[in-house]
Amino acid sequence: MIAVDAEILKPLARKYIWWKTPEEAIRTPERVIAQVMDIGDYSDAQRLAAEVGDAVLRTVLTHSQAGQFNARSWVYWHYRLDLARTEHEIPPLPMRHFA
Template structure:
């Protein structure tokens, strides 16, 4: 991901991806960003938005994997980023077993 400050991602990874070291977590910056989008407190979400911008957030949302977002966060971010109209939020990603 272009333009994502690794130091800010490391700080967020420490808080939101506690099961990995920050260096391991930032190897997948989209995972850190998705975790903050889903579970972040107000201050961290505002910092994330200011740091990465709406384009990156849209990209993370469009490539989300099953289980990364709660239904509430999924709807919020679609509305917040202008990706859905009222009552027209796309379904959450689902895991496909083959």
Template sequence: MIRVNQEALKPLASKYVWWKTPEDAVSMPERVIAQVMNIGDYMDVQTLATQVGDDVLREVLTHAEAGQFNERSWAYWHYRLGLSGVDRVPDLPVRRFE
């Protein structure tokens, strides 16, 4: 469970998790954070990084679910957070049906 200031995430939640109320969205902060990391504009990404810090961003990325990140964002955040080197980005998470 990620611990962040949910109140501070509400403006980002209302913009990036538009299908839920901000109150509902911030009850799962890792989803809001992943959504901003994936499709956020430059200023919102900078705001998020300042609010939650790199450790939380790493936590969200390393526990991402299938479909939360596109390839470009996946690669960017792995490089940005020091989780992989050039040409060593792990594969995107995939859904498995058993």
């Protein structure tokens, strides 16, 4: 679990995890951060990056679960966080595996 100031995440949780209360949502800060990275508007994503830092965003991205990112956001954040320089360096989206 990552350590992020809850007060930073509460307004974002209210906006991007609308099906839970902000207090419930921030119990899993990685989920709130991933949701903003995936569907957040540019302003919110940039504010989040400035508040939590790229290291936290990298951790969330590299430990994300299947379904947390769409393909467009996945590619954008890999380039934005300098995790890939070409399309060939971008790993596939996480997938669910059923036994």
